[in-house]
Amino acid sequence: MTDSSSFEPFTFSLGKARITALSDGILTAPIGSLYRLGSDQPTPEKFPDAPAELSVNAFLVETDDKKIMIDAGSGALYGPALGKLRAALETLGVSPDDIDDVILTHIHADHTGGLIADGKAVFKNATLHIGKTEAAFWLTDGAADAPHATDKVKGQIARAHDTIDPYETENRVELFEDNGDILPGFSATLRAGHTPGHLAIRFDNNGETIVFIGDIVHGNRVQFDNTAVTIDFDYDQPTAATTRAAAFQQAADEGYLIAAAHLPFPGVGNISRNGDQYRFDAYKK
Numbered sequence: 001m002t003d004s005s006s007f008e009p010f011t012f013s014l015g016k017a018r019i020t021a022l023s024d025g026i027l028t029a030p031i032g033s034l035y036r037l038g039s040d041q042p043t044p045e046k047f048p049d050a051p052a053e054l055s056v057n058a059f060l061v062e063t064d065d066k067k068i069m070i071d072a073g074s075g076a077l078y079g080p081a082l083g084k085l086r087a088a089l090e091t092l093g094v095s096p097d098d099i100d101d102v103i104l105t106h107i108h109a110d111h112t113g114g115l116i117a118d119g120k121a122v123f124k125n126a127t128l129h130i131g132k133t134e135a136a137f138w139l140t141d142g143a144a145d146a147p148h149a150t151d152k153v154k155g156q157i158a159r160a161h162d163t164i165d166p167y168e169t170e171n172r173v174e175l176f177e178d179n180g181d182i183l184p185g186f187s188a189t190l191r192a193g194h195t196p197g198h199l200a201i202r203f204d205n206n207g208e209t210i211v212f213i214g215d216i217v218h219g220n221r222v223q224f225d226n227t228a229v230t231i232d233f234d235y236d237q238p239t240a241a242t243t244r245a246a247a248f249q250q251a252a253d254e255g256y257l258i259a260a261a262h263l264p265f266p267g268v269g270n271i272s273r274n275g276d277q278y279r280f281d282a283y284k285k
Contacts, residue, residue, distance in 0.1 A: 012285060014208045016064070017061060017185075017205040018094060020062070027055075027056055028081065030105070032047040034218075036230045042113075050219065054264065068100060071103075071212075072111060072112060074111075074235065075114040075115070075117065097124050103129045105213075106131075108275070111215075129183070131178050131190070131197045133197030139157075187201075192233055194233065194240050196244075198215065200216070209256040218231050220263050266282075
């Protein structure tokens with residue numbers, strides 16, 4: 001098992017901005033048994049390259065006048081192997097109170113759990129930015145009674161409220177269009193499938209680009225070899241597969257950096273074509 005405490009924050013420049021990958025920890029699980037290929041049933045024998053663990057990464061973007069988080073880690077929701085984001089920030093000399101904005105790629109607990117501690121907002125001065133489709137799916141009154149609300153979804157809805165309501169109560173939640181601008185330099189593209197309103201967050205600064213792709217991919221081999229492979233966590237698996245193929249193709253064609261929540265830390269690099277497959281090359285300073 002990888003010791004995530006050895007993951008020092010990974011900082012690099014993009015244009016005139018500074019970006020830091022932050023490790024929230026390591027999720028240890030039989031990932032091969034969670035992959036799917038054209039079926040709702042696990043087929044682990046088809047995935048010998050499946051990882052035994054997944055990084056959980058979040059990202060800090062620092063511009064001249066703002067500090068912006070992309071996702072917030074899992075907080076106390078997944079045990080002691082995770083929830084290390086706050087400590088990672090502190091090694092940079094950054095307090096949660098210094099954060100101006102938090103942009104969510106989607107509302108799953110490993111991205112929102114770090115928003116709270118003991119039921120209270122961790123980022124006391126930050127505005128929380130959520131895409132409209134994602135907010136409607138998880139946070140609308142009566143969502144737990146909707147036809148799509150399986151027992152699994154109902155549990156996720158409850159956690160969504162636990163993590164986001166403290167900000168809503170203080171009028172610190174802003175919704176944005178799924179394919180629109182969020183903040184200066186930041187824009188969204190709907191990349192549905194993993195969740196109905198899952199987003200890629202693009203950041204442009206001084207002619208350079210990075211796209212935070214959230215949970216488009218889990219692990220650095222299997223889904224690059226075959227974009228049709230989905231994972232149990234995907235809400236709509238066929239759409240997730242189509243979305244991944246489109247996201248990989250665009251990243252390869254345009255050549256921008258990507259940053260992902262569940263690629264090996266720091267989760268930053270480039271996607272390129274490798275015949276009819278794709279390849280991830282980690283960023284090197």
